[in-house]
Amino acid sequence: MTSASPGVPPAVSASYPAPGLAGETLPDAVRRLASRMVTLCWVELRKVRHDRSELYMRAIQPALWLLIYGEVFTRIHAIPTPQGIPYLAYLAPGILAQSALFIAIFYGIQIIWERDAGVLTKLMVTPTPRSALITGKAFAASVRSVIQAAVVIVLATVLGVSFTGNPLKLLATFGVVILGSAFFSCLSMTIAGIALKRDRLLGIGQAITMPLFFSSSALYPAKLMPGWLQAISTCNPLSYEVDALRGLLLGIPANIGLDTIVLAGATVAGITAASLLLPRLAR
Numbered sequence: 001m002t003s004a005s006p007g008v009p010p011a012v013s014a015s016y017p018a019p020g021l022a023g024e025t026l027p028d029a030v031r032r033l034a035s036r037m038v039t040l041c042w043v044e045l046r047k048v049r050h051d052r053s054e055l056y057m058r059a060i061q062p063a064l065w066l067l068i069y070g071e072v073f074t075r076i077h078a079i080p081t082p083q084g085i086p087y088l089a090y091l092a093p094g095i096l097a098q099s100a101l102f103i104a105i106f107y108g109i110q111i112i113w114e115r116d117a118g119v120l121t122k123l124m125v126t127p128t129p130r131s132a133l134i135t136g137k138a139f140a141a142s143v144r145s146v147i148q149a150a151v152v153i154v155l156a157t158v159l160g161v162s163f164t165g166n167p168l169k170l171l172a173t174f175g176v177v178i179l180g181s182a183f184f185s186c187l188s189m190t191i192a193g194i195a196l197k198r199d200r201l202l203g204i205g206q207a208i209t210m211p212l213f214f215s216s217s218a219l220y221p222a223k224l225m226p227g228w229l230q231a232i233s234t235c236n237p238l239s240y241e242v243d244a245l246r247g248l249l250l251g252i253p254a255n256i257g258l259d260t261i262v263l264a265g266a267t268v269a270g271i272t273a274a275s276l277l278l279p280r281l282a283r
Contacts, residue, residue: 094217180237186270
């Protein structure tokens with residue numbers, strides 16, 4: 001008989017139920033998975049609490065976009081905006097979405113670091129389904145994006161942008177940011193499962209971030225784009241996130257229902273793809 005090495009957790013076979021889970025009801029299973037996802041989000045909050053310098057550094061880029069790009073294009077009236085609103089107000093939701101994108105798209109680097117540190121292997125042998133693990137990490141990434149969104153809203157307000165004062169719409173705004181960030185973090189973890197190395201992931205992330213941003217409606221209305229770019233913009237989830245944010249924060253006509261469905265569907269697809277590639281990353 002061969003005994004397991006001390007300190008190494010035994011692998012859970014997919015053919016048998018994990019200890020303590022036999023006869024578990026569906027509500028109990030849902031509560032257990034929700035508890036583990038909340039735990040991952042709490043871990044992310046603790047990281048932010050202990051290292052706030054990252055929040056200050058990440059506030060620099062949106063501040064520059066709003067102060068320089070937004071103020072200049074507001075003065076020259078180069079880009080027509082719906083209902084004649086100031087360009088700075090039109091730009092602010094786009095910069096909010098951009099800030100969340102830049103945080104989420106590199107989240108896969110963290111899961112590669114966890115793989116290298118042996119943390120991912122330990123998580124993989126727990127009875128937690130891979131999809132729940134990915135979902136927890138995706139919404140943990142959204143925690144940082146929500147904090148960043150609040151910073152951008154405060155900056156834009158200081159610069160004179162008038163956002164809605166409706167608390168329900170503000171809560172819905174953060175919900176949209178959470179969905180968008182969850183998708184892009186899943187996209188990053190999917191790329192991590194293909195690239196397998198931090199350097200490769202960093203290069204791919206840098207290569208796709210700006211095309212995602214400039215092919216969306218974050219900076220200008222889609223009707224100003226050439227036809228081929230409008231087609232790409234229609235397939236870009238960031239465009240739907242920006243559209244929903246403008247509708248909620250500024251009251252600009254927007255198809256918020258469609259935007260939410262697209263973001264939710266993209267998030268589910270991202271969770272599925274990242275979950276399928278997780279074992280390859282953990283090898």
